[in-house]
Amino acid sequence: MKISRRNFLRLASFSTLGAVACNFFDEREFISQSPVQLPEDLVTGRDNWYATLCRQCSEAEGLVVRIMEGRAKKVQGNPQYPTNLGGHSIRCEAGLQNLYHPDRISGPLLRQGARGTGLYSPISWDQALDLLRGHLQAQTDRSRVLTVTGPLRGSMAHLTSAFTDAYGARHMAFQPMEDAAYDQVMQDVLGQQTSPTFDFKNANYVLSFGADFLGTWKAPVQFSKGYGEFRQGLGRRNRGTLVQVDSWFSLTAANADTWVPINPGMEGMLALSIAQVIISEGLAPQDRINQLTGGQGSSALDAYAPNIIAQQLGVPPLHGTEPHEVIREMARGFARSGSRSIAIGGSGASAHTNGAFNLAAIFALNFLVGSVGAEGGVVLNPPAPVPELAKTISAASTGEWHRTVADISNGRTGVVMLRGVNPVNDLPGDIGLQQTLNRDDIFVATFSSFMDETAEMADLILPERTPMEDWGDDVPSPGPGFEVIGMQQPVVNPLPGMNPMGFADILLQLSREIGLDGATPLNMPTYHHLLQDQARKIQALERGSVQNANFNSFWNSLLQQGGWWDRDATADSDPSMPNLAEIASRASQPIITGRTDGNTFNLIPFQTVSLADGSGANLPWLQSSSDPLTTVAWTTWVEISTLVADAIGLKEGDFVRVEGANGRSFVAQIYHHPAVPPNVIGIPVGQGHTASLRYSKGRGENPLHLLGLPLEEQTQSLAWAGTRVRIVPTGESSPIPKFEGIVPAFVPNQEEAIVKVTRG
């Protein structure tokens, strides 16, 4: 047939109609897509997921790590692990970059040049351990040896304290921005040696004083799991209410239903005021009120009535409500939810000269509503079921560090061994650890994978295995309210050319060589053997999530599951009621030190969700992760109220000199922040590193060096929120690195809001 124009059109019509009418073709042929079936991505190889623990921060989440061809590819939360239930933080994710960091130290290094110059030469492990052992054995007075670690739990606490006790050394734990006041108040008010947790999932009202529990405080992943259910849990009758009392706009304040700004350090006074309202309005059972006030009733706290104290607290009017009425509404809301109310305090509330008083007054509120030990309240944690795992070594207070550094300075220390900590950078500069270590009559050894500021001061650097290459266990703190023991296993071998050793195995080897290996645990051949020894004790309990009469099967299940737990093994203690009148008698105003002239502000140094205390500042995923509120990355910024900045004439990106309480200063860029109170500025910690590590060297500043040495009166912990600084414009300006503005912002209009909001 000749293909004329008419025939072509006819044929085309028939074929199209036929195809449609007969539905001859598969449905997918009508989907607009490429005519070629494309491989959307290639899937090759088999992967394995191994359970272990995250050690990037103290929360120690349970993880599963994806391994392909001997390399770790991805970390995710272990959905079975009772604390984090499958969730994880960005710091867990960045553990991979710790493992494969290009600046990891491959083998032992011995100092060649002057301290701090970074001149080292590689030596063998035999030489390194001979050298360390020689220095340990040379000490006639063994208390001249100081061992410094991070806070320890589980078998590592057991082993390290056994080693230092057997040898006769001193042992201190270091943690930047330590919270000794919190630990003390948990003992004083709740009568607990273990840290409690909070049943956010079942709570109806959460009153948080300064505790940034959704950001960086204690166990944010565990708390976030509960928070999600607190807001929109399946089967909940009412959405939970969160009120955040805070002198700074933290991530938790950003997520609160109501943020109540307050003058720094006045949180305890506000808690007493809330208690006064509950008592005077009879919102709690009378017998409980009598117990808490020693029979005095509301007269014990009348001096804290809202109309008397509101102005002193610095609470502004909110949504047209006067401050004293804001306090009354908080008290009524808190009391209305009864035992499903939680009052927590931490971060800024404890970091003042009166921090212990603040926390005592705050946590006493829980007794008033009966939420201690109740569902939806404060959940107490039992100790570990095996005594050898119950040991915990908490961070020493900053005051204690001050005295210790003075001791070193006075020549009372011959050897310092540091493991996994960087106090040269992280202690307040006024303590002067760096200058103190810079002397010839002291031998400094660090167990460190990276050349940080402390390692640069060391004579001997012993690279440790990273957590993904090493064994371990953990008793989480806070636990989930029942007994949990987490297991950490090596999921990969070190890369070729890397030659690290486990810290615990080094301690065991030193114990044998020095002759300390008379008893358990120091007589164990390896840390792996020690952990198996502990596992046998868990097996002997014959209860919990893993049970098996055969030890090898029990051990394998323990590792596969990521640990052992027993949901029925809860705390059985019944803490006695604190005395509110006695707590009130200890009430004190915070002492704020520092500049008072010119543009002065209360300085709030804060931890961000990415860098936290700065221990991961060398990891690019953490550096490049935008701060949730400002979206700034890679640098230090100064958060200042937009209203104040406009009044001073400061624009975003302007450089200012921040002059500290101790006369030190640095230059940083301004970020206009609509939610920062006019009397404070916020500066993130975590930057300001000088050591030769790519991604962290020379970035930003460390605000802890501006503080001087303000200490909490009772516990000597660092009162890091209790100083005042002055800012002076330098006249220079440049764009600030932030994600905000990289993609054009949505333009909300009346027809289309981006973040839609409903009242319920």
Place this chain on the structure above:
Amino acid sequence: MAETKKWAMVIDLDRCTGCQACVVACQAENNIPINEEKDFLSRRAKQWIRIDRVWEGTWPNVKARFIPVLCQHCENAPCEPVCPVYATYHNSQGLNVQVYNRCVGTRYCANNCPYQVRFFNFHDPEWPDTFWNQLNPDVTVRSRGIMEKCTFCIQRIRRAERTIEGRDGGKVNDQSLKAGNYMPACVNACPTNTLTFGDINDPNSDVSRRARDPRHYKLLDHIGTSPSVIYLKKVDPNAPEEEAH
């Protein structure tokens, strides 16, 4: 019955705290290059899923709202018809797919995307040698001149199809995805369970159940893109009348 699936995501804004866990999980899973300081300053940082922060009100009654924004996998995707080389197309499971070896870098798709979730590689990605060890072998490293964006972690879906359906003879659904580490990386990471992923054609799936929440809405719904990402409104008892919807 893979053809009947339609992958979708529900994002509950009342659960989201803005913690960024999803953002970094996505970077790790999908071999997204390190966003260096210069990338922020030159406005070329890439985040397949980002968390936009919106300020509302004035001090002291100020609020910060968070909203995770990723490719919405629109049924009527404005990015698809403008691609001259079929590098972006809609597959039979409702995914808006980007084929890297077809992309010639016209950037028409990014210009046409109302959600601004497509990112262009102005440079070849760079990592120190040791960081190559951690790259995901299931995901192509994109070179200079290529457009990239969220794929709903299609490599995980494909792996699940091979493993669950091919090897184990099971059914790929949101429960089996969850059990086997096949959920998108952002969903796995989220500590507050803000994100739910699954087959919205299955009325019994978690994602279908949550999508029926009265708080549901779609981003820029009025422009008719018909996204596969469904948001649940933020709840704020203090919201002014005119703000609450």
